[in-house]
Amino acid sequence: MKLAIDMMGGDFAPREIAEGVNLALAADETLRVICFGQEEVIAPLLTPSDRIEIVNCKTYLAMGEEDPFGKIRTDSELSLSQAFLAVRDKRAAGLVTAGPTQGVVIAAHLKLRRLPGLKRLALCPTLPAIGGKERLMLDVGANTEMRPEFMLQHALFAVNYAKHVLKVAEPQLGLINIGTEAGKGRELENAVYALLAADPRINFAGNIEPKEMFASSCDIYLTDGFSGNLVMKTMEGTAKTMGAELKAAIKSRLSAKIGYLFMRGALRDFKAKFNPDNVGGAILFGVDGVVIKAHGASKARAFAQAISLAHKACAAGFIEKVKEDLTR
Amino acid sequence: MKLAIDMMGGDFAPREIAEGVNLALAADETLRVICFGQEEVIAPLLTPSDRIEIVNCKTYLAMGEEDPFGKIRTDSELSLSQAFLAVRDKRAAGLVTAGPTQGVVIAAHLKLRRLPGLKRLALCPTLPAIGGKERLMLDVGANTEMRPEFMLQHALFAVNYAKHVLKVAEPQLGLINIGTEAGKGRELENAVYALLAADPRINFAGNIEPKEMFASSCDIYLTDGFSGNLVMKTMEGTAKTMGAELKAAIKSRLSAKIGYLFMRGALRDFKAKFNPDNVGGAILFGVDGVVIKAHGASKARAFAQAISLAHKACAAGFIEKVKEDLTR
Numbered sequence: 001m002k003l004a005i006d007m008m009g010g011d012f013a014p015r016e017i018a019e020g021v022n023l024a025l026a027a028d029e030t031l032r033v034i035c036f037g038q039e040e041v042i043a044p045l046l047t048p049s050d051r052i053e054i055v056n057c058k059t060y061l062a063m064g065e066e067d068p069f070g071k072i073r074t075d076s077e078l079s080l081s082q083a084f085l086a087v088r089d090k091r092a093a094g095l096v097t098a099g100p101t102q103g104v105v106i107a108a109h110l111k112l113r114r115l116p117g118l119k120r121l122a123l124c125p126t127l128p129a130i131g132g133k134e135r136l137m138l139d140v141g142a143n144t145e146m147r148p149e150f151m152l153q154h155a156l157f158a159v160n161y162a163k164h165v166l167k168v169a170e171p172q173l174g175l176i177n178i179g180t181e182a183g184k185g186r187e188l189e190n191a192v193y194a195l196l197a198a199d200p201r202i203n204f205a206g207n208i209e210p211k212e213m214f215a216s217s218c219d220i221y222l223t224d225g226f227s228g229n230l231v232m233k234t235m236e237g238t239a240k241t242m243g244a245e246l247k248a249a250i251k252s253r254l255s256a257k258i259g260y261l262f263m264r265g266a267l268r269d270f271k272a273k274f275n276p277d278n279v280g281g282a283i284l285f286g287v288d289g290v291v292i293k294a295h296g297a298s299k300a301r302a303f304a305q306a307i308s309l310a311h312k313a314c315a316a317g318f319i320e321k322v323k324e325d326l327t328r
Numbered sequence: 329m330k331l332a333i334d335m336m337g338g339d340f341a342p343r344e345i346a347e348g349v350n351l352a353l354a355a356d357e358t359l360r361v362i363c364f365g366q367e368e369v370i371a372p373l374l375t376p377s378d379r380i381e382i383v384n385c386k387t388y389l390a391m392g393e394e395d396p397f398g399k400i401r402t403d404s405e406l407s408l409s410q411a412f413l414a415v416r417d418k419r420a421a422g423l424v425t426a427g428p429t430q431g432v433v434i435a436a437h438l439k440l441r442r443l444p445g446l447k448r449l450a451l452c453p454t455l456p457a458i459g460g461k462e463r464l465m466l467d468v469g470a471n472t473e474m475r476p477e478f479m480l481q482h483a484l485f486a487v488n489y490a491k492h493v494l495k496v497a498e499p500q501l502g503l504i505n506i507g508t509e510a511g512k513g514r515e516l517e518n519a520v521y522a523l524l525a526a527d528p529r530i531n532f533a534g535n536i537e538p539k540e541m542f543a544s545s546c547d548i549y550l551t552d553g554f555s556g557n558l559v560m561k562t563m564e565g566t567a568k569t570m571g572a573e574l575k576a577a578i579k580s581r582l583s584a585k586i587g588y589l590f591m592r593g594a595l596r597d598f599k600a601k602f603n604p605d606n607v608g609g610a611i612l613f614g615v616d617g618v619v620i621k622a623h624g625a626s627k628a629r630a631f632a633q634a635i636s637l638a639h640k641a642c643a644a645g646f647i648e649k650v651k652e653d654l655t656r
Contacts, residue, residue, distance in 0.1 A: 130569055141506065144514045178469065178557040186472045186554055210558055211565035226514055229506040230538055230555055234562040237539035241458055242570050259587035 001030075002053070003310050004083040004092035007037030008060030009099025011297050014038075017098060018045035020303025024311075025049055027304065031311055034092055036079040057082050061103045063296060068103035072110055080104070084111035087289040093314040094290030096281070096306050098298045101141060104284065104291070112287040115319075116327055120150045122225065123293065124158060125232070125282035130214040135221060136162060137176075138285065140232045143225035148191035151222060155202055156325050157285045158220045164316045165309070168219050174208035176223035176231065182206065188224065196222070201325065210234075281306035283313065290314050329358075330381070331638050332411040332420035335365030336388030337427025339625050342366075345426060346373035348631025352639075353377055355632065359639055362420055364407040385410050389431045391624060396431035400438060408432070412439035415617040421642040422618030424609070424634050426626045429469060432612065432619070440615040443647075444655055448478045450553065451621065452486060453560070453610035458542040463549060464490060465504075466613065468560045471553035476519035479550060483530055484653050485613045486548045492644045493637070496547050502536035504551035504559065510534065516552065524550070529653065538562075609634035611641065618642050 039056035057079040086092040124138035162171035177185045196204045250256045284291040290313045294306035367384035385407040414420040452466035490499035612619040618641045622634035
């Protein structure tokens with residue numbers, strides 16, 4: 001079983017991506033990879049191994065590409081596209097990339113087969129683990145207009161992922177909403193609430209307000225792509241701002257500066273927890289293959305974690321299990 | 329000019345509310361209030377003054393009331409309802425309450441006249457001031473389904489409020505969205521974008537992602553009630569969680585505990601900035617009168633600030649200015 005790696009996607013590609021591949025291969029002897037990228041650039045960065053295959057690709061999708069759709073349609077040499085084709089042709093069991101979100105979603109749309117009966121793709125990241133709990137959220141960006149039945153499919157996908165890849169025994173699912181009582185929210189939330197409550201495959205915890213997101217017992221949060229994207233970006237902005245304000249508060253007082261010398265370690269732990277770099281990656285739902293989208297700002301360690309996640313999902317036969325559930 | 333005060337609304341009513349009234353009266357000699365509540369309870373809490381009038385109300389809306397609509401319709405003795413009637417009958421120029429949001433919106437609907445041409449009410453809070461900047465956001469909860477033309481009205485309201493009450497010379501307005509480019513988001517965002525861009529009364533900054541909310545140059549963020557409520561609650565949850573995690577990180581190491589002794593002051597400043605208690609209150613848009621909804625957890629200082637905000641809005645003739653703009 002091999003994984004396809006897009007060596008050219010991400011803010012720190014190819015150096016940190018290659019280092020991530022080296023780390024992942026060193027950590028797991030059963031892992032094999034096919035690396036897609038400019039061979040003369042990436043080959044010197046990779047620790048030589050017979051578990052690495054390199055496929056030379058002349059071009060790649062730039063992080064700031066303004067027309068990813070046009071680029072992916074017209075340039076079949078892109079490392080991202082070539083990596084997707086390897087998954088489609090079963091030369092690779094899954095794919096890992098830190099490329100631009102929109103580009104990854106478009107390439108997945110164009111190059112991979114859909115799961116049976118599915119119209120919409122969804123991106124499903126893991127939230128910062130608080131209280132020792134990893135929580136999934138979907139969708140966070142791929143879909144802006146959403147139908148209730150698509151959201152039920154997303155729910156089934158996430159439940160399977162939590163069970164078979166993250167090994168959560170009875171994953172609990174909450175619906176992101178503006179109030180906890182049934183009947184809260186828009187027509188969409190009310191329709192989805194009814195579908196979830198009626199489905200025996202889902203351990204439904206009801207509505208969850210985002211202020212309880214890090215405190216609830218849920219393993220999965222379900223939402224439409226527009227709302228999910230706003231929630232993720234609000235989290236990011238608030239965490240970044242609080243970090244900067246904390247720094248400013250410390251710098252403003254001499255006594256705090258002295259205190260800082262003692263607290264450095266604790267503050268570093270704190271910062272690490274809210275760093276997206278420490279989250280393995282988001283899984284893309286809807287296509288016939290395991291696709292892990294690592295954060296664009298991924299450095300080696302984060303990218304290695306994303307590879308490990310993809311490896312676990314492939315080893316668990318996760319896509320086959322989702323297919324069974326969706327056709328039941 | 330008098331303000332109507334609901335003495336019985338809020339988690340810490342009536343004690344902290346009364347203390348807030350005392351603070352506000354001491355700070356501003358031109359302020360006069362009518363206090364609505366159970367006279368035998370509130371009278372002993374208020375510092376005697378000829379600028380206080382008490383209206384005895386037998387009942388009040390409990391913070392956890394499950395059927396605020398039914399309660400407000402059937403019980404005309406509620407302190408909240410009586411305070412609204414004082415505004416309707418021009419006995420008071422504005423109203424301040426820390427009562428439950430939904431109850432306040434319902435009472436405003438039932439007891440006050442609408443501004444001409446307006447169908448929807450909106451709640452418009454001030455975000456935590458970062459970088460010395462106060463920013464407004466609306467709507468954050470009163471409306472779950474929203475039409476583009478209502479959102480334009482909300483924009484005009486907020487621009488007037490920023491200009492005439494907060495004294496911002498050229499308030500800049502951003503549309504909350506999942507990407508910065510024009511064309512991002514749902515049909516709703518695209519329609520609203522076109523309206524805002526075409527309106528000469530609005531200094532439109534384009535789309536703003538929530539991750540830039542505390543960094544942008546905007547004074548006002550426009551969004552529908554559902555999205556705005558999610559954004560506010562995500563901010564609240566993230567800030568609370570980060571605070572708790574910081575505390576845990578400090579407690580986990582002896583050196584950090586020592587450092588904490590030196591940093592206490594700086595950490596207190598930091599916490600204060602993200603405390604909703606330090607935000608004056610949200611203004612309610614759509615009704616013919618100034619209505620300030622203080623945070624339910626308001627203590628005396630926060631409630632006094634909410635009173636001061638209402639006073640400023642009444643003194644600026646703010647409602648008249650909005651009416652002019654909406655009928656132009």
